[in-house]
Amino acid sequence: MSPYLSFFLMPKYKMNKVFFWFSLLTLIHGVKNTEIKCIVGTTVTLPSGLNTFSNPSSIKWTINVDNSKKYIIFFSDSETIPGSYDPLRDRVSLNTTTGDLEIRSVKLTDSDTYAVEIENKEAKRHSSEVILSVYERLPEPNIAVTNGTYKHELCRMSLLCSVRSGDVKFNWSSEPLPYGCYLEPLQNSTATTSSHTTSELTAWCNPDRTVDITCTVRNNMSSNTSTTATKCPLKQKCKDIDECRTPPCSFFTPFIVGVITSTFLCALIYALKGKIHNFWNKHVVPCGGFAKYSSSENSSDQASSDSHPTKPLKSDSNCPDSKTKNAVAL
Known part of the structure; x- marks a missing residue:
C-alpha cells in the first residue's frame, strides 16, 4: 500500500498526533x-x-x-x-x-x-x-643568525626563527640576488617543543651589502613578522682558496700587480717622450754625441751624406773638455 494512501486511511487520533507535532515544529525552530x-x-x-x-x-x-x-x-x-x-x-x-x-x-x-x-x-x-x-594573538617571532661564512663568491648564513606558540606556519622573504639573498629553507626544518616552534633557513647573500631578511609566522587566526639586518662577518686570512670570496691568496696577484705597474711606467715614458728627446739633443748630442740629419735639412747636405753618413759636432764651451776634445765621427 502506498504511504500516502495509508496516511489518509489512518485512525483519527493518530492524525491528530501527527498534526500536533507538525504544528510544534513550525512554532519552535530547531x-x-x-x-x-x-x-x-x-x-x-x-x-x-x-x-x-x-x-x-x-x-x-x-x-x-x-x-x-x-x-x-x-x-x-x-x-x-x-x-x-x-x-x-x-x-x-x-x-x-x-x-x-x-x-x-x-x-x-x-x-x-x-x-x-x-x-x-x-x-x-x-x-x-x-x-x-x-x-591569543601570535607574538613577534625572534630571528637569530647562527653563523656566516664566505663560499662560492657569496655569503652563506644560517638563520633560526622561533615563536612562542604551536601549530604555526613560517614564511621567509628578502630582496633577491644580486642585491639580496637566495633563501633555501631546510627540509623538515620546522620543529615544535612544549613552548616554541622554530624554523631553520640557509641564505646565500650578497657579501658586500647589508640585507634585510623577514620571518613571518601565521596560524588560522593571526600573523606576525620580524625582520633582521644581516651582513657577513669580516673576512679572516685565507686558508682554503675554495672558501675565499676574493683571490688574494692565489698566484695571480703578483702577476696582476706587475702588469699594472709596467703599464703605468710605459704610459709615463710615452707622455715624457718629447721632453726626453729635447733634453738629449740639447745637452747630450752637442757634448760628444751624434745625431742624424733631419729631413728638413738642405738637400745638398743630404746628398753628401752618402759619403759622410754622420756630421761631426761642433765643440761647445759649455761642454766639459770642449777645448781638448773634438767630435768623433761614427
Whole structure:
C-alpha cells in the first residue's frame, strides 16, 4: 500500500498526533549551532540566527556554568536587563531587532557555548547556540643568525626563527640576488617543543651589502613578522682558496700587480717622450754625441751624406773638455 494512501486511511487520533507535532515544529525552530573564532582583545558579535520572524518580544542569552544556566542579558517588554553572569556584565550589548549579542574586549576565558532563545507576540519561538573560541594573538617571532661564512663568491648564513606558540606556519622573504639573498629553507626544518616552534633557513647573500631578511609566522587566526639586518662577518686570512670570496691568496696577484705597474711606467715614458728627446739633443748630442740629419735639412747636405753618413759636432764651451776634445765621427 502506498504511504500516502495509508496516511489518509489512518485512525483519527493518530492524525491528530501527527498534526500536533507538525504544528510544534513550525512554532519552535530547531537549535542551530554556529562556531565563532576571534582574537583576544577584539570585539565579536554572536549571531542569533533569527531569520524566520521579526520584532521579537523577548530575547534571552545564557551560558552554562557548572551545569547551571546563567543569564547574560535579557530583553522583555522593550526593556533590556543585565544578567547575573558578572564576567560579561559590562562588556556586552544586545541588538533588540536581530537578537545578536556583542562582546567587547574578548578574553580567553570567554571561550564557551552561548545559547539564545527568542519569542515574538505570535508565540513563535527561535533558539540557537553559538560556540565561541578565543585565541591569543601570535607574538613577534625572534630571528637569530647562527653563523656566516664566505663560499662560492657569496655569503652563506644560517638563520633560526622561533615563536612562542604551536601549530604555526613560517614564511621567509628578502630582496633577491644580486642585491639580496637566495633563501633555501631546510627540509623538515620546522620543529615544535612544549613552548616554541622554530624554523631553520640557509641564505646565500650578497657579501658586500647589508640585507634585510623577514620571518613571518601565521596560524588560522593571526600573523606576525620580524625582520633582521644581516651582513657577513669580516673576512679572516685565507686558508682554503675554495672558501675565499676574493683571490688574494692565489698566484695571480703578483702577476696582476706587475702588469699594472709596467703599464703605468710605459704610459709615463710615452707622455715624457718629447721632453726626453729635447733634453738629449740639447745637452747630450752637442757634448760628444751624434745625431742624424733631419729631413728638413738642405738637400745638398743630404746628398753628401752618402759619403759622410754622420756630421761631426761642433765643440761647445759649455761642454766639459770642449777645448781638448773634438767630435768623433761614427
